[in-house]
Amino acid sequence: LNENSKPIGVIGAGSFGTAIANILAEKSEVLMYVRNPDRIEATNEKRYNSGQQIHSNIKAILSEEELASRCQLIFPMVPSNNFRKMIKSFAPYLRPDHILIHGTKGVDVVLTGEERLSTLNGLGRSKIRTMSEVIQEETSVVRIGCLAGPNLSAEMAQKQPAGALVASPFKEVTLKGNAALNIARFKVFESTDLLGAEFAGILKNIFAIAAGILSGLGYGNNARSLLITKGLHEMLHLGNDLGGATKAFLGIAGIGDLIATCSSELSRNNIVGRRIATGDKIDDILADMDEVAEGIRSVLIFNAYCKATGITAPITQMLYKVIFQGKDPLTGVQILMDYNYNNDVSFLD
Amino acid sequence: VKNPIKYSLIKQYLKNSKAEKYAFKKKDEYKSKKKVTSFLIQLLAKKSDIYLSYGKPMDLFGNDVDENGVSLAPNGMPVDVKDYYVSDGKIKNDPQRDRVYTHNLGEVITKRYLKENIVLSSHLLAFSAFEILRKRHSAKDVFSLQEKHPEELEIPMEQLKTVVGKLVDRLKVLADQDEVKLSNIIQKDEIEALIKDGIKNVGIFHNNKPLTISKDGKVRSEDLELLYYYHNRLNGYGLEREF
Numbered sequence: 001l002n003e004n005s006k007p008i009g010v011i012g013a014g015s016f017g018t019a020i021a022n023i024l025a026e027k028s029e030v031l032m033y034v035r036n037p038d039r040i041e042a043t044n045e046k047r048y049n050s051g052q053q054i055h056s057n058i059k060a061i062l063s064e065e066e067l068a069s070r071c072q073l074i075f076p077m078v079p080s081n082n083f084r085k086m087i088k089s090f091a092p093y094l095r096p097d098h099i100l101i102h103g104t105k106g107v108d109v110v111l112t113g114e115e116r117l118s119t120l121n122g123l124g125r126s127k128i129r130t131m132s133e134v135i136q137e138e139t140s141v142v143r144i145g146c147l148a149g150p151n152l153s154a155e156m157a158q159k160q161p162a163g164a165l166v167a168s169p170f171k172e173v174t175l176k177g178n179a180a181l182n183i184a185r186f187k188v189f190e191s192t193d194l195l196g197a198e199f200a201g202i203l204k205n206i207f208a209i210a211a212g213i214l215s216g217l218g219y220g221n222n223a224r225s226l227l228i229t230k231g232l233h234e235m236l237h238l239g240n241d242l243g244g245a246t247k248a249f250l251g252i253a254g255i256g257d258l259i260a261t262c263s264s265e266l267s268r269n270n271i272v273g274r275r276i277a278t279g280d281k282i283d284d285i286l287a288d289m290d291e292v293a294e295g296i297r298s299v300l301i302f303n304a305y306c307k308a309t310g311i312t313a314p315i316t317q318m319l320y321k322v323i324f325q326g327k328d329p330l331t332g333v334q335i336l337m338d339y340n341y342n343n344d345v346s347f348l349d
Numbered sequence: 350v351k352n353p354i355k356y357s358l359i360k361q362y363l364k365n366s367k368a369e370k371y372a373f374k375k376k377d378e379y380k381s382k383k384k385v386t387s388f389l390i391q392l393l394a395k396k397s398d399i400y401l402s403y404g405k406p407m408d409l410f411g412n413d414v415d416e417n418g419v420s421l422a423p424n425g426m427p428v429d430v431k432d433y434y435v436s437d438g439k440i441k442n443d444p445q446r447d448r449v450y451t452h453n454l455g456e457v458i459t460k461r462y463l464k465e466n467i468v469l470s471s472h473l474l475a476f477s478a479f480e481i482l483r484k485r486h487s488a489k490d491v492f493s494l495q496e497k498h499p500e501e502l503e504i505p506m507e508q509l510k511t512v513v514g515k516l517v518d519r520l521k522v523l524a525d526q527d528e529v530k531l532s533n534i535i536q537k538d539e540i541e542a543l544i545k546d547g548i549k550n551v552g553i554f555h556n557n558k559p560l561t562i563s564k565d566g567k568v569r570s571e572d573l574e575l576l577y578y579y580h581n582r583l584n585g586y587g588l589e590r591e592f
Contacts, residue, residue: 072437072438091426092426095428095429096410096422096428096429096433096435097432097433097435097436097438136423137423137424138423139422139423139424140422140423140424140428140432142410142433142450142453143446169449170445170446171443171445172436172443172445172446
């Protein structure tokens, strides 16, 4: 433990936040901000939270001010639908010398007046914000990065080997993120393409739901591999249009995370897909879940994005019909099998 | 006057963008005494409005600055600019960090320019005419237009009216959203007067006219490079999608 350095902050005590805090705690003192006072006791006394043992170097706190004043490097790990509210509550205490590396794989949408996400007819890029863009809008922090990659919390909790990408245009951010996270069982890569890494992490959740549907319908590895391959095409197509470079989608944050999340039955998005395949309604599924399945919001948002921009994303658009318009999942799969994909690989042309 | 920025900038840009196709073919138009005299006479004789647009002040990081010189973060909170250079509690030299700051400032200036820019009739006419020609010939750049026969580059007045009218409608929507500013003549609904004013004023400081009207009512360009230069003043608003 480096006694001279400041503690590292983690915002959010969900399963991913707790898993990352446990990794950071191997080398540093960690302050974990929690909203719910019950979590203070679970973390500081029982040393058990979100299904994981808590490392002895982690202390849970309730004060935004204390976290921001004691930590220079902070990892916000909060679901996208709550991210803006959370970062606003930290804004008075954050300065341009703070470094924020978020791990949220979802987007925020700027709606005006009576607009509602569920009834939007179209959604342009000007209304979509990644979490780094939310941080820029709501705080004075500029040194921003994101953490992306195949990091299923349950496997991380079991201390299995894994890797992740820290992306930021600032070398200082990727170096510090790498130094803080890199331990024997957790390999960290660095990239300057922040937007690419963010959109790779966001878009893959859509295909995790589709993979769950295929599993729920009883299909095996051939169908899943077809989905992963065409899903990668679709991620690239959408991701490039949204501002990410191709490279990000071909690395650990893109194809790496896509394979993990489409293969694992532990992923929340995969569970949602399997339940949809067996006929459960989306409202019932969401009511039963403790943590957010980011993919559901992403399907809604990127279907609206396709409408606004005229971009075709066959799997995303079909998922929207299946999840929100009651289309039979089996029929959805059959329609996609008929879809005219001209080339096997077009993104390297 | 010897080497006005307006003319040399577009030449530099074109040279850099397509060096193999472009060379300085013409002599410097300001070399001959006669041309300098003719230019000065035109400059002094012609009446033209000058528009000044005062943008909001900003600091080196693209933050707004209040009347006391205090920088305000995007959320409106005051910031100490020293903190942008602080790492681990100390001011540190980090050229890579500073390069990202410079890049980010460039992005903010570009966005701010689009908002503070005042659309003049001359810019709108240059944009409309150039885009009509570009679309007509599916031309990627100004070089492929320069290879066309002059007759292929004539624009009928009726077509120009339709295009200018469409663009004015779109610009008004953008101005309502504070995405751009419009000069007085564009805010009026008088397309013919707007076209006349635009053609008269575009390239007023140059000997070659980017746009002229012939007796039979056709619009032509004496200098496609200049037309392209003034057309570029309206880049970045997505107006080309209106064609």
